[in-house]
Amino acid sequence: EPEVTQTPSHQVTQMGQEVILRCVPISNHLYFYWYRQILGQKVEFLVSFYNNEISEKSEIFDDQFSVERPDGSNFTLKIRSTKLEDSAMYFCASTGTPGEAFFGQGTRLTVV
Amino acid sequence: LAKTTQPISMDSYEGQEVNITCSHNNIATNDYITWYQQFPSQGPRFIIQGYKTKVTNEVASLFIPADRKSSTLSLPRVSLSDTAVYYCLVGDIRGSTLGRLYFGRGTQLTVWP
Numbered sequence: 001e002p003e004v005t006q007t008p009s010h011q012v013t014q015m016g017q018e019v020i021l022r023c024v025p026i027s028n029h030l031y032f033y034w035y036r037q038i039l040g041q042k043v044e045f046l047v048s049f050y051n052n053e054i055s056e057k058s059e060i061f062d063d064q065f066s067v068e069r070p071d072g073s074n075f076t077l078k079i080r081s082t083k084l085e086d087s088a089m090y091f092c093a094s095t096g097t098p099g100e101a102f103f104g105q106g107t108r109l110t111v112v
Numbered sequence: 113l114a115k116t117t118q119p120i121s122m123d124s125y126e127g128q129e130v131n132i133t134c135s136h137n138n139i140a141t142n143d144y145i146t147w148y149q150q151f152p153s154q155g156p157r158f159i160i161q162g163y164k165t166k167v168t169n170e171v172a173s174l175f176i177p178a179d180r181k182s183s184t185l186s187l188p189r190v191s192l193s194d195t196a197v198y199y200c201l202v203g204d205i206r207g208s209t210l211g212r213l214y215f216g217r218g219t220q221l222t223v224w225p
Contacts, residue, residue, distance in 0.1 A: 043213075
């Protein structure tokens with residue numbers, strides 16, 4: 001079965017540092033997303049990306065966040081200056097069929 | 113956006129059929145119903161999606177009554193590995209919010225030996 005892969009699986013960073021989370025979506029999918037889940041809380045939508053541009057973003061996705069598709073396979077989420085409250089699991093997802101999203105295993109980000 | 117209500121938790125034993133019901137009283141005409149499963153420290157996994165009546169795949173069945181104000185996810189003969197959180201999502205997957213998924217608290221299903 002095709003899968004979405006994310007790296008790294010766990011990232012520890014100091015407050016104020018920049019982090020880049022990487023994702024390789026399923027190859028024939030056109031829609032890409034980032035979600036996050038703070039420990040014990042809901043899965044929250046951050047941003048959707050289609051045709052090399054952001055199609056929608058949530059209120060969480062402020063100026064500290066950015067996404068990029070630097071080449072034909074990777075999809076990245078950058079947090080410019082991390083805060084303690086950015087600590088969470090970050091999930092990348094992609095879709096081919098509407099509503100049927102494939103999620104990666106996630107990157108656990110810990111900001112200290 | 114249709115609000116969904118589902119039980120916070122359910123318990124079952126191995127080999128039993130489990131039915132998780134989701135209420136979505138203000139579902140809109142263009143809304144689809146989608147269920148996801150999530151294991152601890154993993155991303156959600158798509159289970160099944162439907163619009164009306166009954167949908168079945170190799171994993172589960174989804175029952176949607178004519179008024180579409182509720183839906184029931186049916187898991188046949190559960191095993192310990194089905195212990196997970198199950199989310200019911202309702203939305204216009206083909207509209208301008210294509211792909212944006214709204215996850216609630218979900219239902220924690222615990223399967224006992």
